[in-house]
């Protein structure tokens with residue numbers, strides 16, 4: 212066989228995957244629809260039945276100001292753990308595992324209260340962020356910990372901390388977006404501090420019972436991106452802080468090199484509908500055009 216390890220189990224921290232097929236994180240936009248979480252559960256269950264050993268949800272924010280702006284991607288309260296619980300239950304029933312992605316959008320947020328390491332607007336966002344005060348940063352770290360504990364309560368097997376594609380943690384890492392002169396900017400150790408402290412704090416909150424993945428940007432594709440040596444150093448720091456696995460992303464959203472195909476044919480979804488009679492329906496729930 213060409214890929215002898217692909218269908219072998221893999222251990223990530225406390226979690227054992229049946230195979231190494233991973234469906235990466237994709238925000239579906241279904242979060243705001245009626246019956247959103249039943250639809251999402253059906254969507255992910257279909258992917259688990261299709262053979263994925265591990266699924267990562269789309270990004271959910273640990274804080275309100277870290278949301279994209281749609282108001283549907285917040286995950287920081289007991290009620291969110293309750294509404295999400297159908298998702299891991301559906302995926303587990305199909306024999307797969309699922310991580311919740313924690314994503315703070317930083318200067319990519321369209322909210323008027325968007326925050327960033329420095330008050331520098333993203334070229335792809337009309338919104339001007341404000342620079343975080345140093346004494347606001349510990350609350351962000353704590354918010355990640357709270358969300359991870361809630362993810363555990365919801366039944367997720369792990370969290371993936373989003374540190375790629377130009378979102379808040381990436382913004383802190385890069386001199387392109389981080390012009391701070393305090394402990395959170397300047398040297399690489401200072402720029403990496405937020406990412407590392409988030410992982411360390413999440414590990415302290417969840418103990419050994421929840422897997423922690425960190426999505427690193429392996430190639431920023433923007434001026435001022437991290438060097439290869441910095442990436443190796445970051446990976447080493449994240450592992451020491453408690454990450455069980457490092458997942459990867461390529462390119463900030465503002466990069467001039469396109470890296471994401473957004474056109475997903477709606478009708479493909481209906482191609483996998485197998486049961487219209489009220490039983491389990493793996494369709495994503497969208498209506499035909």
Ligand SMILES: Cc1cc2nc3c(=O)[nH]c(=O)nc-3n(C[C@H](O)[C@H](O)[C@H](O)COP(=O)(O)O)c2cc1C
Pocket residue numbers: 235236237238239268269270312314373426460461470471472473
């Ligand atoms: C509709 C859509 C939503 C996405 N949402 C997220 C997200 O919430 N979090 C994330 O880390 N990546 C997200 N991505 C990026 C994907 O995880 C992936 O990196 C990208 O589609 C490139 O995949 P490829 O390398 O297989 O071509 C999204 C991609 C698409 C197309």
